[in-house]
Each structure stands twice: as structure tokens, then as C-alpha cells.
Amino acid sequence: MHRKRLWIVLDYLLLSAAALLFIAPVLFMVAGSLKPDARVLSEMDSLRAVLPAQLDWQNYRDVFARIPFGRYLWNSALINGLIVGLGLIVNALAAYALARLQWRGRTLILAGVLALLIIPFEAIAVPLFYQLSALGWRNDYLVQVFPFVANPLAIYLFYSFFLGLPRELEEAARVDGAGILRTFFAIVIPNAKPVFATVAIVTFLLYWGMYLWPLLMTVDDGVRPLPLAIATFYTLPPVQWGDILAFGVMMVLPVLVIFIAFQPWFVRGVATTGIK
């Protein structure tokens, strides 16, 4: 009995240590954003690094004064909203066709989609840059959205979820008089909320911090997203860590809000799509 309790205590200690390891940088960011710039680095060696001693909002005011933060936030929200929104429709339809319809070349396409999962974006960034530049697509929203709507990871997640849905439901709908698209929208989607939430969160996280592509394709601040804005704080003197951390907090907040909103479905989605 004692032995068992000891193990439980040990478990909790280990888990707490691991949790601290992950939470510490976030706490550091929040605490640092609320201190005068000079104290951010000087308090690094004490516990005060992660504890905000006072609530000083000056860094936040600085961020708004130095750059048009609202404009960048709007750009990021619009680009990500479009990538996620269009992506949900396009990838779900593609996955449904792969999971349920019989057509020539289906297995080949499926293998291709799976193969694309392992190709990092950096490997195709330059060829993609040349291709889209040749089309004259530069420095606008479209060029930041279009290449990312179709997403092999999203297709794969949808595909494996659809395979697990009872086929009889769709067959019943077909017999009841619904066509393929009607069946998809009226029967499949309402029963696939977890995977939609999962894909929404995963793709949102994937592209919210995107840096390389907008850097290559845009020059105008009017269409650039948040990650490029934060970069100006590193490159343009003076480098003020308090401002950078305040920017960081404001950039993470939308992600947190979306994650919490979709969390119940997301957890179910992770359980049913088998990603971990």
C-alpha cells in the first residue's frame, strides 16, 4: 500500500517537473512583458524571471507605438482564416473522395498524398517562389493563402476519420434519396465534428507562425502577417526585449482562445484520428 502511494507521489513529481519545463518559457514571456525593459534580462538568474513583480503595461504601449500592430493582426487573422476555412472544405472533400468513392488512380493519389507528408515546406519554397512569381502572384493575400489550402496532413486526418465512420449511414442516405454531395454535407459533416476541430487547430497552429514564405513573397507591410512584424523588433535597433515579449503574448493569445474554444472536440478528434 505504502509502496503504491510512493509511486503515485513520484509520478506526480515527475509530471510536475515536466510541466514546469514546458510552462517556464511561457511564464517568462508573460512576466517579462510586464516589466521595464532593463529588468527582463537582469532578473534572468532569479525566480523573478517568471514572476511578474508589477503590472507595467508600457511594453504593450510601445508595441502599438512602434508598428501598426492591428494591421498585422488583421492580416494574420485573414490569411489564417482563409487557409483554415477553405482548407476544411477542400481537404475534407478530397479525403472523402479518397475514402469512399471508387475511381481509377485512387490508390496512387492516396500514396502521393501520404508521400507529401514527409516533404518539408523549405524544400519546395524556392521552386514555388519561382512558379508563383512567374504567374505574377506577389505581395498580396492570395499568394499567402493559395499554396497552403490543400494540405496532405489535413487530407490524411480527414481520410482516416472518414474510414472509421459507419458506412451504413451514408448508404442509408443514398437510398433515402441523397446524392453524394448531399450525403457528405447532411450526414458526414455533422458526424465528423471532432476531425474538423482537429484539422482546424492543427492547420491554424501550422501557419500562424509562418515566416519564410511571407518574407519571400511580400514587401508591403499592408499584407504582411505578425511573424514578419515581430522580426522587425530584432533587426531594427534598439532591441527591446520587453517589447518583443509583449508582442509574443499578444500573438499567442488568439491561438490560446481558439484552442480552448475547440478543445473538447479536439481531444475527441485526437483520440479518433489516431494522431498523438
Next chain:
Amino acid sequence: MSCVTFTHLSKRYADGTQAIVDLSLSVADGELLVLLGPSGCGKSTLLRMLAGLESPSGGEIRIDDMVVNDLEPQQRNIAMVFQNYALYPHMSVRQNLTFPLKMQGLPRQEIEERVRTVAERLSLLELLDKQPKALSGGQRQRVAMGRALVREPKVFLMDEPLSNLDAELRLQIRQDIARLQRDTGITTLYVTHDQVEAMTLGRRILVLKHGVVQQLGTAHELYARPANTFVAGFIGSPGMNIFAAKLHRDVQGYALEIAGRSLSLRSGAYTGEVLLPFEGNTVQVGVRPESLCLLDEGAGFSVSLSAVERLGHEVIAHFPAINRVGDSQEEHSARLAYQDALQIGDSVKLGLSVKDLYLFDPNGNALPRVGDIVSPSATD
């Protein structure tokens, strides 16, 4: 109301499995035809092809005079009840019933009327606003039936609709289905692997094995005139005992040699003309468990009981198969009047009347009995 015709229908899956082999069949307007067979015999495939959920590899399917091979499921005006009911889990009972009518584009008032009529008929009125997950198995089954009925379809398909219910409910809903079908007069194809269900529901029963039609007939025809050893063994509970015996001729006529004994066929149901081609050969002999009786003494087959099932009013006694044919039953059985004394391991004598014997050729096809007008054929 509609009739359904299959002509030389076949289905072969991509992996080479032959699910249906050259099937021709006609289902009359208003008929309830039962498709019976063990799992994997192709009965569900046949139903799914009629519904348009699978496409045939060859042959033709007609509903009335229209070939429907290339029609989408939604164009066939067929309703189907699935084994797992397939109720839409995100819709209430009312929405489930409404869905097929909305797909037809009916005006709202007519939809409401039809839903109410069907809900009344199936006692679903109180369940209309519930979600499927809040219903019991029997209620779900009724909703599934309602969703199929509400469309007033040309043909009604049921794929083992009772297999998820307990025995009592199954009996009750079986009667409900029979009554509904009679009242509505909708042509119905009903798939089951349960022979009791098949025999109580269908006027005609189609027995399938490996996609090949074994016999089409009434419950009594399947029982009393099985077309082959498969039907003989499948119909009846327990099925017919089949064993091998040598047919020879003695001074009194034809006789069978079974387990070292000679059994004269003189008073049996087979004429010499039928038996002549098999003289000197081994044939297959069938006897129903209920045709066997316990003998106190005298000429009979001595068997040692391997299992005894007491059913209250009777006893089913099992014993190692006599002259087993190929990989057929390992055990034979006898349905005997109830007696307490029978025990496993008892050695008993069983007798039978020659009239109750069935003879099959070495391939397992029934030999025509006296009184058969034509030999039973697989398709008609």
C-alpha cells in the same frame, strides 16, 4: 407497387470473390420474398445490388419494366432497413423520418402528414423529439422501419433487421413486419440467416450458398422436398442427418447398405427407375432427426449418445455420425419424445421408417420421390 426481376445476374468482387453466380429470379408485385443462407452466401450482396449500393458484374436488374443497373440509389425509389438500423445519430426521430421526404422535395404539409401517419402506425408519436441514442433497440428498429415506410417506396429491402434484438422482441417485431407488409402490399425482399424467421415470414424462400441458388420454394417445400443435401442440412432444427450408403439390388428390389446392415427400399418413396443409374454406387441418404425413434429391441442402429439436450417437451440426442460423407456433419441427431432416463454415454437403438428416407446422388442433388411432378430445380 412493383415487381422485381433479376436476369442472369452475377457479381464478382475485385479480389476475385464470386458473390452471386448467374442468378435469375422474379419477385411478384406485393410479395415478401425471403433470402436465406449462411453468412457469406451472397444474400446481402443481392439486396445491395438491387438498392444500387453495389453494381452487378453481369446480368440485369429490373424494377417493373425498367432496367435499373445504371441508376443511382436515389433514383430507384427503394427503401432499405439496415442491420444496425443506420439511424442518423445527429438527427431526432422526427428529422430521421423527414429526411427521405425532404430529399424527394415534397411540400412541408405533406411531409408532416406522412410522418404523423407512419408514427401513429408504428407507435412512434412519443419518440418523435428524441435522439436515436436515447432509444432502446426495439424503438430504433421501429424508427428504421418508419423511415423506410414513410417514403411509400416501390420496393422494401430488409437486411437482417432483427439480428440485434433479443429473442422476445424479435418474435414480436417479426409479426409486426409480416402484418405491415400485408397491409401495405409493398414488394419486399428480406435477408436473414435465421431459418425460423425465414419460414414464418416468407411465402417463398430463396436459399443461397456461395452465391448460387440452391432452392426456391415455400417453407414446406424446403422442408419436405429439399433440392440437395445443403438445403436438407440447413433447414430444420437440427438439420437433416446425411450419411453415405451403398445402393444394391437384392431379390426383393433395391436396398441400402448402412453400417453393415441392409435396409430394403421396397416400401420407400423412390421408384426402381430412379434408383437404377445408381445401382452398385454409394449414394447420400438423409433422415430428419424427428423421423428417428427409440427402439426397445430388435433391428435398429446402435448408437452411443454424445450429448443430450432436454427441451422440456422433447429430447435432442446427439451421436457420432454414421458413415459420414466428406466433411459433412460430425454428429447426427434424433428428436425424441421426452424421457428423463437418457444420459450421455448411453447406448440406444434407433429406428426409422423407410418412407422417411431421402436419397441424394453422389453430388448431393435430391433424387425425385414418388409424387414429385418434376425434379426440384434450382431456379424457376
